[in-house]
Structure formats: structure tokens, C-alpha cells
Amino acid sequence: MSSQPRPEGHHTLTPGAIVPNAAKVITFLEEAFGGKVVDRYEGPGGTVAHAEVLIDGSVFMLGDVGPGLDPMPAALSYYVEDGAAVDAAYKRAVAAGAIPLEVPRNQFYGYRSATVKDPGGNRWSICAIVEQLSLDEMHRRAAALEQ
Secondary structure (H helix, E strand, O other): OOOOOOOOOOOOOOOOEEEHHHHHHHHHHHHOOOOEEEEEEEEEHEEEEEEEEEEOEEEEEEOOOOOOEEEEOOEEEEEOOOHHHHHHHHHHHHHOOOEEEEEEOOOOOOEEEEEEOOOEEEEEEEEEEOOOOHHHHHHHHHHHHOO
């Protein structure tokens, strides 16, 4: 038996969410992260029954809340090239309607990150590795934070 190929942007795990305002989330993904809609099915009353948005080679699937579909927002990490790209993506996300949760800053584990919430309630951690650290160094830094 041969396996079937996956659609472009689908990986072993492909995230998805059921959210209110799915159309607004799609617009947010286009404006904030350069997302491209690759599939979309309209539901009753102008809702989004199912959509797939390709962001830098990965698909995020989403649709509107509806009968039998309770809200199920996601928590996602969006990796960018470097620390400056974290800051730029954060600014674009806020300009596109995201609620700022954490401003960009360097983390003890070697990342620069920021967190926003989109119009559907999904949390997006925008991050880049800015420092390659061993696990021992990360643990040492974490312990120093507790003191």
C-alpha cells in the first residue's frame, strides 16, 4: 500500500481552530503574517465553514463556531528569522487588530519573543532564536530567575 501525498503546507501535525470571527482572523493572518488563503468554504450566513491559510510553508486551518462546533482557539508559535523580525511581526500583528499580551523581549532560554491574541482568541507567540544555549545554561538561567 502506498501513502498519499499531503497537500502543500500540511505536516505530520497541522494546527486548526474553531473561532468566532473566522473571516476577521483570516484577514489578520494575511496582514500580520503574510498568510495566503489556499482553501475556503463558505457556510450559512456568510460564515467560514473551513479555511486553510498558508503561512511561510505551513497551513493553519480554521472555521467559525456553529451548531455542534464549540469555540476551540489555538496557541501557536510563529518562528521568524531574527530578533528584529520578532519586533516587526509584533507591530504588524497589533496594527492588524491583535491584542498585545507580551511585548517583544529576550527570554532566558535564548529566544526573543512576543505574544498577541488575534480577533478569534488564538494566541500567537512570535519568536526567533537569538542565542544558541545548552540545556544546562537554560536551566542555570531559569534557576537564577527564581532567586
